[in-house]
Amino acid sequence: MKRFTFTFVILILIFLAGSYLHITNGVFDMSILDIIKTFLRIDPNEKFDLVIFEFRLPRIIIAALVGIGLAMAGVILQGITRNGLADPGILGINAGAGSSIVLFMFFFQVRVVSADMSSWVSILMMPLFGFIGGILAAALIFIFSYKHGRLDMQRLILSGIAINSGFGALSMYLSLKMNPQDFESAALWMSGSIYNANWIFIITMIPWIVIFGIYTYRKAYLLDYFQLEEESIKSLGIPVEREKILLLLSSVGLVSACVSVSGSIGFIGLMAPHIARQLVGIRHQLIMPITALIGAALLVFSDFVAKTVFAPSELSVGIVVSIVGIPYFLYLLVKAKG
Template sequence: MKRFSLTFAAFFVVLFMGSYLHIINGAFDLSLLDVLKTLLRIEPNEKFDLVIFDFRLPRIVIATLVGIGLGLAGVVLQGITRNGLADPGILGINAGAGSAIVIFMFFFQVQVVSADISSWVSIMMMPLFGFVGGILAAALIFLFSYKHGRLDMQRLILTGIAINSGFGALSMYFSLKMNSKDFESAALWMSGSIYNANWIFIVAMLPWIIIFGIYTYKKAYLLDYFQLEEDNIKSLGIALEREKIVLLLASVGLVSACVSVSGSIGFIGLMAPHIAQKLVGVRHQFVMPIAALIGAALLVFSDFIAKTVFAPSELSVGVVVSIIGIPYFLYLLVKAKG
């Protein structure tokens, strides 16, 4: 418990430092005093209000929420499948949710990266469409991954890669049929971007993160049991398949909410659970909160790098996360092979 508390406090500080760097740096630099005065409403300044409340603070909040959601979803998927390489992006759940949202954008002409208050109804509906796409992807993956009544881990990864490619192609097909303005919006969103975040996105995704986040944490003890042999789990009176399906639905809900506001950002759900387990052990009651904090910290720092490294131009945060995540994924593959 002491180890968990220290780790939690340490990553909370890391997240706070990342948020601090994010809010004071950019095309228009701010001092700590400027930020405090603006937040505490002391001598309000219209320019500072615009920079902090309209641009930087929503971006930090969304990066934090998306990191939490992807971190929790990664813990659940790795626990259900008993596979350390399981990740919403690698398994194709991101792609399924993303495809559904691109189709929604195509038919309803929603520009995610330039949305405003007039399109709030469409934005509120996007996580729901993402959920449907994510469920479809997850259903296909698990349908083709079962062998003799059991989940085959090798098939799971291979099927996930195929589903990922298939839904990626579907997204590209619909995005290419859009007009040039909508295509630019969709392409930027698909690469993983939160640079044009606003408070409408936060309102749209927050209920999903809260509801599914609390549910998955309450069921964390089941993920400990899932590491046993299936016959042993059933002997404890646990409805194994039903619990797996419900937890899978919860993780898809988390991923869908994240994808609806940030596009497809991979590897957070892969890295955060692994790092958390190395720091606090394998009990999911402790792994989940730490993985959520690590996911948030990783994404806030990645978005800070995306914003500043090539300023005034910006990278997509999904590209920065991939630069970090791909070597880590290869390391895990080599380690698993060994």
């Protein structure tokens, strides 16, 4: 437990350091004294208020929430499938949720990157559409992955890659049918971007992250049992299939909320659980909060890099995460083969 507490505190400090860098640096630099004065309303400045409360703080909060959601979904999928390479992006759940939201954008002409209060009802509906698409993707993957009544790991990865490609192609087709302005919005969103984060997005996703996050944490102990043979689990009186389905629905809910505000950001759900296991061991009730903090810190730092490395231009945060995630994925493949 001391190891867990120490790791938890260190990760909180790392997250706060990333948030500090994010909020003080950019096209418009600020000192920590300026930020403290702004928060405490000492000699308030309209320019500082605008930069902090309308641009940077919502962006940090969105990055943290998305990182938490994707990381926890990754823990669930890796625990259910007993496959360390399982990830919402690799398995196609991101793509399923994303294509459903692109379909929603296509028919209702919602421009995510320029969302304002006039479109708040549509934005609140987007996670629901993402949930439907994510469920469809997950259902297809699991249908194609079952062999002789069991989940075949090789089929799971291959099915996930195929579903991911299929839904990705559908998203691209729909976006090409949009008018130029909506296409630009959809293309930027699909690449994984939170640069236009605002308080509407935060209000939209917080209920999903809180409800499914709490449920997932309360059920995390089941993931320890799922590492055993199925006959052994059933002998303990655990309704295996029901619990797996409920946990899968929770992971889809988390992913849908994240995809609805940030587009498709891969590899967070792959990297964070592996790092957490190396830090605190294999107990999932310890892994889950550590994974959430790692996901939040990873995405905050990635977004900081995305907005500063080519300033005043910006990279999509999804590209920055992929630059780190692809080598890590290849490393895991080599390690698994060894």
